[in-house]
Amino acid sequence: MVKMGRRLAGIALVFALLFWPAIPAGAEPSAKTPRIGLLSGATEPSGPLAPQWVAFLDALRTLGWVDGQNIVVDRRFAGGHSERVSSFAMELAQMGVDVIVATGVPENQAVRRATTTIPAVMVVVDDPVESGFVQSLARPGGNFTGVAFSIPGVGEKYVELLKEAAPSLARVAILGSHQQRPVFLEEITRAGRALGVVISPPILVHDPAELEPAVARFAHERHGGLICPSDALTFLHRKAVVALASKYRLPAIYTFREHVEAGGLMAYGPTIPDRFRQAATFVDKILKGAKPADLPVEQPTRLELAVNLKTAKALGLRVPPSLLVRADQVIQ
Template identity: 50%
Template sequence: MRRKALNHVVVFWRFQQFCLLILILTVALAPLAAEAQQAGKVPRVGMLMPVSPVAASYNIETFRRGLAERGYSEGQNIALESRFADGRVEPLADLAAELVRLNVDVIVTWGTPAAHAAKRATQTIPIVMAAVAEPVATGLVASLARPGGNVTGVSFPAEMSAKNVELLKEIVPKVSRVALLWNPDNQVHRVTLREVQRAAGIMAVQLQPLAVRDPREFDAAFVAMMRERADALIVANELLFLAHRTRIVDLVAKSRLPATYSRREWAEAGGLMSYGPSFRDSFRRAAAYVDKILKGAKPADLPVEQPTKLELVINLKTAKELGLAIPPLLLLRADQVIE
């Protein structure tokens, strides 16, 4: 009887040891299980686009190709959550907040307003600027070398717009009065205006700024431009203008004035000439930032890059319609000539 009781004690003691071992293993392996679960998680990238899905499609596709070059395949080891503001600034704040609620791993933005909307929405989720002008001057980053905070990416200086004055002088040497279509609500345009004014002074050209905040103001701006007898036009880099580029190009054609723009999409839409950074290249480089961040890099430590490729696109068909002879040396410098 005593031996039977002793056996019960031994069995109970061993059962306690077994339970204790299970408890220890559970506690010890919990972090590993969580880590394994995390390792199997598909990272999500939020795309905050200020334009329509159609207008953003090529840049997003370029971004996808940039991810593919680094071993990512959408739907397998990465997911994109895209939000579009359809050419308006007002929805950006709500769209950014929606991406934050989705708890995406990174937010990729296009343009200064979208970058600011994302930065106001989160101080923790990394933000990659695919194409932003003057991020230091507008308060997005502390410096290009050491961005600080949660924002980094690809930027370009506003003074590149000043090059358009020189290009117009090459095409129309006698130009003396140039109009500038700009948006006073765009922080970057204040820098653009200053730089274009400086370049105009050097080239002995009088500048006529035409402020446009709303698409309904386009017609009045062109009436003022013709009334003041402008010889040529510079259209500043502005997503509001880009969203209405077909209408603007049509107004320019009716005015029969040479005009320069900052992006190839304008020349492709019938504009005379564009000069500026390759935004498609910028989106490919944005994919490299996303890759580094997903692998553990912090935005604060990733320097902001500036464009390595500037594109000059000339629409020869438009030049002929305006009766302009493009200098042969300028044609040789062009990255693309549209015939």
């Protein structure tokens, strides 16, 4: 009986070794699939994915991360309903995602309220230091890092370019849904003083329905112009903004090239897809173990100028050759 028992045990051991799942030498125990949360107040939740997010996912794929294969991407897009952003950020935090990619200031503020531990990657924040997300660009120091969307001096450049394109410009106003950074306002004021352009009080709107009444009031006096910095509302409703500038014959400069492609006069700023592609590199580093506190925030290395000559002609403007030769994109 003893010999029979040993024989059966030996057979059982052989079968166990033959049919036990093979584990490659040096392989680690299987870990959970990383989850990436995307948060945007302006992006539409339905329809084709916005080009900037396509660029982001393409960049991740190039880095070896594919949604549905080795990562899971959770999208929280508010489609212009800014009141949803806070609850979306809280959802992502409660889900325990491994990293949150958030677009502008309101989105990142919502993330900061929701979590102080989950890594967050900023994409469209002009000045992360002034906005309070990081201690410094070189040493963020918390759970935020990513790409800054602006560089010092861009406010002055807006006034200079608009005055160059529209020499009769006598006053300008900022159009947007939130107050701008003090440094940005100082830059615009300084340029206005140097060029003899009055800086009017900002035109603040919180709903698309407020756009036309606000722009119409400003356009009551002649020789005015608009500056439209990075802003979720004016970007989402850029066709309406551009149409109003045309209707009230207001030369305007925008941050985003997409405004010019929609019929706006001119734009000066970084390209959105490039910023989102750069954000993907931060996600890659974080998923591989890097801490956001140790990843320096990166600023744009190049701002592009786009000009729409068709719009200039409609406004009765002759864009000088010295401006056109500096443009990266000219729409005829």
